[in-house]
Amino acid sequence: MSQTRERLPAQVAAGSPGAGGSEGSMSSGRPAGAARPPGRPRSERADKAIVEATVDLLAEEGGVAGVSIEAVAARAGVGKTTIYRRWPNKEALIIDALAALKEPFPAPVGASVREDLIAIAQAFVSNKTDKKRLDCYWSIMGGAERYPELMARFTREVIEPRRDVIRTVLRRGVTAGELRPDLDVETALWLIMGALAQRARAFGAGPVPDDFAARVVDALMTGIAAR
Structure with missing residues (x-):
């Protein structure tokens, strides 16, 4: 199983150890913060649709086994290549989808x-x-x-x-x-x-x-x- 690290933009505050979650951009194997290669800009709408479709399938099908790239693509209304440009495999997509469900913990303010x-x-x-x-x-x-x-x-x-x-x-x-x-x-x-x-x-x-x-x-x- 791939160990490539992927992240969701929705988890900005959640990523640093001081904020309580995942941080960075949704990854296609490129290090966070690296310049995006030339080409067609990514669609945030597609990103959101793919993640929401993955979450829906996880909930409806009762787990990882019920999720496939084909099913996600059909639910999100995108092609499989659109997904593979963003995530290297199903596991990476599921990790990002789960990260999207986790609201960031508030940064400690130190009052008490x-x-x-x-x-x-x-x-x-x-x-x-x-x-x-x-x-x-x-x-x-x-x-x-x-x-x-x-x-x-x-x-x-x-x-x-x-x-x-x-x-x-x-x-x-x-x-x-x-x-x-x-x-x-x-x-x-x-x-x-x-x-x-x-x-x-x-x-x-x-x-x-x-x-x-x-x-x-x-x-x-x-x-x-x-x-």
Whole structure:
């Protein structure tokens, strides 16, 4: 499976480790920021149609196996060559489509650990209130054993940068004396993300209480705040 790195323009804020997601332009194998070769300009409308078609198929067909370049092309109303000019293979397209579903975490402003974690938790929760997004996410998670390389790449390129945002907040809190000096950052990370993800899995898409993110963070802070 290709290990070429591809990115979506929609994930501008999400790409840097400090912003929590993928960054850069949708790739056809060219390094991010490199000059585009001469030729016909790419159509943003086609880009969007292709990504949306991929997301729809992932949700409707229940996973990676139900997605093909032929099906995406037919759904998006483009030719297969249009897709291959942008992505080298199906796996690269799926990674970009999944990245498009992930709203960027807000950049930590540094007011306090609690405020930053609540803002991140609210962004996480709001990203899980759309049924199609959830269907895509769980279809990929459910197929992790069948597509280990795809899952590893999805984790590395889409999930880990978001986790890094939380790690940054927690480590800053330790340094500033807001959090316990002996804090296990990874355990705290999994506690907050696990609680938020499990809520989405248990209850699915739909309204979330306005104070849910704050309640999760406050429960966590009870155990990790400096005393």
